[in-house]
Amino acid sequence: MFRLILDWFGVNKSIFRKLLLSYMVTVLLGLGALGLSMSVLAKNYIYDGTKEELLRKAKKVNLAIQTSQANPWNEDQTQSILAFLDQTFDTRIWVFDQSGHIIATSTRDEVFIGKSVAPQIVEQVMHGQNVVQNLAFAGLTKPMVSVVVPWGQKDKIFGGIVLHAPVEGIEETVGNMRVMILWATLLGILLSTAMVSYLSWTISRPLKRMDMVALEIEKGNYEQRIEVTSEDEIGDLARSMNRMAATLAHVEAERDELDKVRQDFIANVSHELRTPLTTMQGFLEALQDGLVQDGASRHKYYDVMYKETLHMSRLVDDLLELVRLTKHEFNLVKQPVNMEALLNRLAFTFTAEAEKRGLALRLALDLPLPAVLGDAGRIEQIFVNLLGNALKFTEHGYIELAAREEKGGVEVTVTDTGIGIAEADLAHVWDRFFKVDRVRSRSETGTGLGLAIVQELVGLHEGVITVQSKLGEGTVFTVWLPGNEEQT
Missing domain, CATH: 1.10.287.130 (Signal transduction histidine kinase, dimerisation/phosphotransfer (DHp) domain)
Known part of the structure; x- marks a missing residue:
């Protein structure tokens, strides 16, 4: 049933309504409980205060009776004192003896003279105790708050003194306080409703915005953003x-x-x-x-x-x-590689082909060269590819293979005086299937994948490769490979 009610008001379809309802229920229950508690506490406080006041007055009545009495009992004199105190305290007063019979009252036409007080009250009073709980006396036509105190002194108790105060005034005061508490509660509910509505809105608004952005993202609009306005x-x-x-x-x-x-x-x-x-x-x-x-x-x-x-x-x-290479489906067998021996071997291998093409192959090694930690076969593949490209695209002049120690590793350059690469094409030399203008080269053809493979191999060795070229003047490829840390 509760779920049907929530569905009827659309609470389950709106986080704002859900937050508002939950907050309002909490606030209403809290303020209702607070108002009820304050009402009960106020009533108890007023009644307790009245009883305390009656006790103080009863003790004064006891003192007045004892002071005015020259002998143990004078009915007329006591009657006068009680009448005076009745007018002064605005409180009805009874006096009863040790057996519980009422022997004097503050009003002369009192019909309770001769009647008896409850035995349990008499017993408590005769033991010197005050009775302050709610009392009931037969014959009272109006609700009263009553207290009973011993009449006499500790060593001699003659009976008891009863003071009555009408409940009407107390109830009126309690009623006025309840009205004030009710109005304060209603005002609190109104203020709380406004605050709760604002709080629910501040919480639900960014969530609603998030929902809208999420829907846009679902549609593929990834440029949508949420404005962040809080640090929570x-x-x-x-x-x-x-x-x-x-x-x-x-x-x-x-x-x-x-x-x-x-x-x-x-x-x-x-x-x-x-x-x-x-x-x-x-x-x-x-x-x-x-x-x-x-x-x-x-x-x-x-x-x-x-x-x-x-x-x-x-x-x-x-x-x-x-x-x-790109999927890393093989492992490099890394070990210290003697770069001097490797480069000398490559120079010897390519010298015959260079001379056949009418080119000079120069070897310039700045010795000693540190060892490089890498896969010897793959490192050789790098420079075989670079030297092959240099031979392929150089029609006259020379090719130089140089190396030196640089930044804890070895820097190797392959320089040619070939056709060069246009500046606009330099950024694409590493692209797959990229080829220089075949019209300006020999009839050599390649797959266009060599430099892409070279770049991947250099990267796997944690090295760096760069290229510089000028159209019609030649090209320089520079490869830096890290040295063997164990050796250094």
Whole structure:
């Protein structure tokens, strides 16, 4: 039933209403309990105060009776004193003897003379005790608050003195206080309602904003942000959602970039494979149709097709190599590498090819060179690729392989006087399938993956590779590899 009521008022569909209702119920219960408690406490306080006042008056009555009495009892004199005290204290007074019979009252027409007080009250009084609990006396037509004190002294008690005060005045005072408490409670409820409404709004507003932003993020709008206006948990949540949105935007941008790279990669691979396949298809159709008759021409056709198959094989091998490098599907076998020996061996290997092309290969080593911690085979692959590119794109001049110690490692430079790279293309030399203008180079062809592989290998060795080039003057590749820490 309670859940149906909440659904009827839409509480379960709005956090503002839910907060407002919960706060209001709490405030109403709290203020209601407070008002009721204050009412009860006020009533008890007034009644207790009245009883204390009656006790003080009763003791004064006892003292007045004892002081005025020349003998143990004088009814007329006592009657006069009681009448006077009745007018003074505005309180009805009875006096009863040791047996509990009322022997005097503050009003002459009192009908209670001769009647008896309850035995348990008489017993307490005769033992010198005051009786201050709520008392009931038969015959009283109006509600009264009554107290009873001993009449006499500690060593001699003659009976008891009863004082009555009408409840009407007390109840009126209590009623007035209850009205004041009620108005104060209502005012508190109004103020609390305003404060609770504002508090609920301040809490629900940023949450509503978060909900709107979350819906926008769900639609793919990652630029939405939440204004952070507090340092509490809600502010922390808003900051977390902003960070999440920024992260999602970054991830989305990376995904778009990866999709573009993937599309470019597929397009480049398709292009690189289509060209040799088209060439081979054309040559095979010519041979199949008998368009090539003499043996020399047929041999030339076969030679071209063979080179195209080699090109496709290199392309596939380079692709597989690059995939393994980028996915870290192999482990480098790192050990101290003697760079002097490795570079001397490479220079010796490439000297014959350089001379065949009419180029000079220079070796400039600033000895001694520290050992490098790395995979010797992979390090050699780096410089084989760089030297191969230098030979491929240098038509005249020289190629220099130089090395020196630098920043705790070895810096190796491969310099050529080749065709160079345009400034606009320098940023793309590490891209997959990037190739320099073939018109300005020899008829050499490559896969366009060599430098991408080189960059991955240098990175796996925690090294750095840079390139400087000027069109028509040459290119300089610089590789820095960290030294062997155990040796240093």
